[in-house]
Amino acid sequence: GELTEESQTILKLWLEEHNHVNPSPQERKELLRMTGWSASQLRHQLRQVLNPKGRISAESKEVLRAWLVDNNFREPSVEEREELLDQTGWNSRQFVDQMNRMSG
The missing domain is CATH 1.10.10 (Arc Repressor Mutant, subunit A)
Known part of the structure; x- marks a missing residue:
């Protein structure tokens, strides 16, 4: 699927509602349906949001x-x-x- 602003907002709101906890397999299926993304797109987006880069000082x-x-x-x-x-x-x-x- 396409990584639209709307689909990214869906993920952001879902994570806020679920205290930024990694979704269960069943919840991932629901997020795939809601966003229209592939499983690899969802994994990538979750990594980006749940494990952001820190500053290498x-x-x-x-x-x-x-x-x-x-x-x-x-x-x-x-x-x-x-x-x-x-x-x-x-x-x-x-x-x-x-x-x-x-x-x-």
């Missing part, structure tokens, strides 16, 4: 760099990764990109 890079140095450049656990995401304000894709740059 010198300070946020230093948070990750210091953690990596303190932990011998090992891969963080799921819990450590969540903590680092909170500390940096980055989304998952930004985190992976920065990890690859710093440990590569």
